Amino acid sequence: MPHLEEHEVQRLPLNISAVITGHKVARIHVDGGSRVEVIYEHCFLRFDWDVRDRLEEDSIPLVGFNNSVSHPLGKIRLPFTVGVGDHVRTITLTFTVVQVPSKYNAILGRPGIGDLQAHASTPHGALVFQTPKGLAWVKFSYEVVSYVSDGDMTGIPRSLIEHRLNTYIWVQPVKQKKRSMGPSKRRAECEETRKLLKAGIVREVK
Structure with missing residues (x-):
């Protein structure tokens, strides 16, 4: 070392x-x-x-x-x-x-x-x-990545980024109330979503 x-x-x-x-x-x-x-x-x-x-x-x-x-x-x-x-x-x-x-x-x-x-x-x-x-x-996993470019996102194994809910089958889903965001947060959310779409990490569904 x-x-x-x-x-x-x-x-x-x-x-x-x-x-x-x-x-x-x-x-x-x-x-x-x-x-x-x-x-x-x-x-x-x-x-x-x-x-x-x-x-x-x-x-x-x-x-x-x-x-x-x-x-x-x-x-x-x-x-x-x-x-x-x-x-x-x-x-x-x-x-x-x-x-x-x-x-x-x-x-x-x-x-x-x-x-x-x-x-x-x-x-x-x-x-x-x-x-x-x-x-x-x-x-050690205390490090935080502050920025990831679109090119860096490609090729990431699905198992590392996919969110899964492994819960009991008898649990009933609960709908949360709608939470509104301010204009600046909505713009940031749209921009980050466009990056994920462009990199192929997520896709649009109905």
Whole structure:
């Protein structure tokens, strides 16, 4: 890993984004001290029913750093894709599903870091590993992209940008009241929509 000047050192937790079983998942905490991969229930429930139905029984409790004990809902093997651009790797990981409150969606622990043959560096704010196309540097996911040109939007996998509502089939839809926007916001909305249409990200429907 390259040398860092003092002002370049990252001091935030190393959190990344990845695609798990076709779903873009953010706030994945990289924790080399965890002996298992974890998915929290609030994230697991967003997966499709046919995925959730593959959950297997797991009776081994998890013990936290403060000696708190959590009994998992089960375990499941899922494809885990991580990388940048065409520098990506896909591996299959066994996740333990737990029902505890957390600001994270999942934890990438020692087994997953080992399977990726990755080096996790909190000071660099990056997870580094080899891919068939070369070395991938996955930066911590606190960065915000302020502008994306029309040309940058093409070729983005649909699974990364498509919004899906995976809810219970018996839930009735609720119509929200109409919310009006001012003239400047309406102009900005129209301009952004034109960009998405031009890039082929969205299409007009009746």
